[in-house]
Amino acid sequence: MTASLNVRDLRAYYGQVQALHGLNFSLEEGSVTTLLGANGAGKTTTLRAICNMVRTTGTIEFDGKPITHMSTEHIVKLGIAQVPQGRGTFTRMNVEENLQLGAITRGDKAGIASDIERMYALFPVLKQRRTQQAGLLSGGEQQMLAVARALMLRPRVLLLDEPSFGLAPLVVRDVFKVLEQINRDDKVTILVVEQNAQLALELADQAYVIETGEIVQSGPAAEIASNEDIRKSYLGY
Amino acid sequence: MELFTNQVLSGIATGAIYACMALAVVMIYEAIDHLNFAQGEMAMFSTFAAWQFMQWGIPYWGAFVLSVVLSFAAGIAIERALFRPLGHASVLVQIAGFIALFAIINSVAGLIWDFTIKPFPTPFGSTPLLGGVISSHQAGMIAVTILLLGFLYVFFSFTRVGLAMRAAATMPESAKLVGVNVGWMIALGWGLAAAIGAIAGIMIAPVIFLEPNMMGGVLLYGFVGAVLGGLSSPAGAVAGGFIVGVLENLAGTYIPGVGNELKLPIALAMIIAVLVFKPNGLFGRVQVQRV
Ligand SMILES: Nc1ncnc2c1ncn2[C@@H]1O[C@H](COP(=O)(O)OP(=O)(O)OP(=O)(O)O)[C@@H](O)[C@H]1O
Ligand SMILES: [Mg+2]
Numbered sequence: 001m002t003a004s005l006n007v008r009d010l011r012a013y014y015g016q017v018q019a020l021h022g023l024n025f026s027l028e029e030g031s032v033t034t035l036l037g038a039n040g041a042g043k044t045t046t047l048r049a050i051c052n053m054v055r056t057t058g059t060i061e062f063d064g065k066p067i068t069h070m071s072t073e074h075i076v077k078l079g080i081a082q083v084p085q086g087r088g089t090f091t092r093m094n095v096e097e098n099l100q101l102g103a104i105t106r107g108d109k110a111g112i113a114s115d116i117e118r119m120y121a122l123f124p125v126l127k128q129r130r131t132q133q134a135g136l137l138s139g140g141e142q143q144m145l146a147v148a149r150a151l152m153l154r155p156r157v158l159l160l161d162e163p164s165f166g167l168a169p170l171v172v173r174d175v176f177k178v179l180e181q182i183n184r185d186d187k188v189t190i191l192v193v194e195q196n197a198q199l200a201l202e203l204a205d206q207a208y209v210i211e212t213g214e215i216v217q218s219g220p221a222a223e224i225a226s227n228e229d230i231r232k233s234y235l236g237y
Numbered sequence: 238m239e240l241f242t243n244q245v246l247s248g249i250a251t252g253a254i255y256a257c258m259a260l261a262v263v264m265i266y267e268a269i270d271h272l273n274f275a276q277g278e279m280a281m282f283s284t285f286a287a288w289q290f291m292q293w294g295i296p297y298w299g300a301f302v303l304s305v306v307l308s309f310a311a312g313i314a315i316e317r318a319l320f321r322p323l324g325h326a327s328v329l330v331q332i333a334g335f336i337a338l339f340a341i342i343n344s345v346a347g348l349i350w351d352f353t354i355k356p357f358p359t360p361f362g363s364t365p366l367l368g369g370v371i372s373s374h375q376a377g378m379i380a381v382t383i384l385l386l387g388f389l390y391v392f393f394s395f396t397r398v399g400l401a402m403r404a405a406a407t408m409p410e411s412a413k414l415v416g417v418n419v420g421w422m423i424a425l426g427w428g429l430a431a432a433i434g435a436i437a438g439i440m441i442a443p444v445i446f447l448e449p450n451m452m453g454g455v456l457l458y459g460f461v462g463a464v465l466g467g468l469s470s471p472a473g474a475v476a477g478g479f480i481v482g483v484l485e486n487l488a489g490t491y492i493p494g495v496g497n498e499l500k501l502p503i504a505l506a507m508i509i510a511v512l513v514f515k516p517n518g519l520f521g522r523v524q525v526q527r528v
């Protein structure tokens with residue numbers, strides 16, 4: 001197994017406040033990893049740090065090359081897509097323009113057009129809303145749009161911040177099925193942050209539990225899920 | 238009736254110029270949340286540049302294109318050199334930056350070309366059209382503006398760069414996360430705004446003559462148009478510019494005692510009235526984002 005993304009001694013700062021205290025983890029090529037933890041633990045900060053959207057120290061390597069000091073847009077161009085917390089919808093543009101923006105770094109017109117159709121097949125509700133202003137979609141529809149927009153990059157690594165947030169249980173199933181399919185068919189490496197630990201552990205190969213900016217547990221997802229102590233003390237189920 | 242048609246049409250002609258200035262202002266406002274007070278001076282300088290090129294013997298349309306292209310480049314350069322470094326500074330510092338830019342451009346223009354007014358040529362002539370209700374230059378102003386607006390509409394609606402620019406201006410964080418180089422898109426916005434201003438300045442110069450303070454009033458009307466239409470709506474700002482042009486003319490003609498002197502106070506009164514009754518402007522968007 002080779003590491004697609006390798007994170008060493010990652011620290012992150014908001015002004016004087018330190019939010020991450022030296023994280024070490026790696027995402028195996030083609031695997032699904034989940035990052036779990038309570039509110040304020042530093043999950044979102046970790047995803048932001050990978051894309052250089054917060055001040056950090058430490059090293060982040062992608063395919064063995066450091067990306068720590070690259071600009072966000074450069075990192076994205078390498079194939080690291082993110083579904084950010086809050087969904088990052090381009091509210092004033094329509095659904096199709098949002099999908100186009102997901103592929104803005106790509107040059108292959110025909111591939112983009114066929115990928116848009118693929119997204120409409122994965123999320124039929126988006127097809128019905130294709131010319132509607134994205135800011136007027138429901139929360140769940142915007143969440144699906146955010147996942148679809150990230151996939152439009154044809155990413156090699158997909159970072160998702162609480163993709164189940166605001167979704168009805170049946171839709172959550174659908175979204176996670178899509179993630180599983182993307183991982184299996186397209187070999188996309190996935191890092192998913194979730195409040196719904198049970199669901200995330202079902203999908204994931206590897207799991208990390210983070211508390212106040214430090215990793216406190218890690219291991220194969222199945223082991224974490226079957227460890228009652230961890231479940232009770234960190235995951236609350 | 239003929240007087241009315243005449244006043245409306247010439248209002249549309251000057252309104253076209255206000256619409257261009259309003260659009261230039263809104264494009265930058267969307268990206269950085271500040272009004273560019275120096276937009277008019279930049280346009281004035283571009284107009285002087287075009288005049289200078291003609292003095293050097295370059296034909297009208299050559300000078301026009303050269304000035305617009307150089308203005309585009311200068312707009313980008315101003316953003317990169319001046320406003321990018323100020324990006325994280327406080328509001329007051331940024332406003333000071335705009336005022337400094339205003340003063341610098343104004344005095345440099347005065348230094349190079351002095352403050353006496355100069356006539357500016359028009360390629361459209363000044364023959365009366367439609368039985369005298371509009372001059373051929375006014376018709377030309379309207380035509381050039383419509384061409385420009387049409388070009389911008391296509392650019393922003395149907396090209397990938399246009400899409401990326403809109404994304405960068407309205408949602409910079411999300412734009413970065415899809416790989417848009419937000420800094421360069423904003424610089425490009427400055428370039429486009431400067432180019433639009435250059436066209437507006439060159440078109441209005443035959444009417445108001447060329448001098449370093451020529452754009453002061455025009456920019457003010459552009460601001461009124463932008464506020465009227467809604468600072469968050471490019472199309473609204475354009476409509477606002479046209480409305481202001483027409484109202485200005487009608488007020489000057491039909492309200493007794495207004496004449497030319499009171500046109501400007503009327504414009505300012507319009508700003509205040511709009512801000513009081515419709516803070517988002519006539520066409521501005523109310524927040525559509527769901528919470
Ligand atoms: N913009 C910010 N400025 C200052 N502090 C911040 C900022 N964003 C996050 N923090 C702090 O950093 C810490 C980690 O926040 P983060 O958003 O990463 O948590 P999280 O694990 O994603 O939580 P949640 O599950 O609620 O989304 C928190 O203590 C938070 O208060
Ligand atoms: Mg979070």
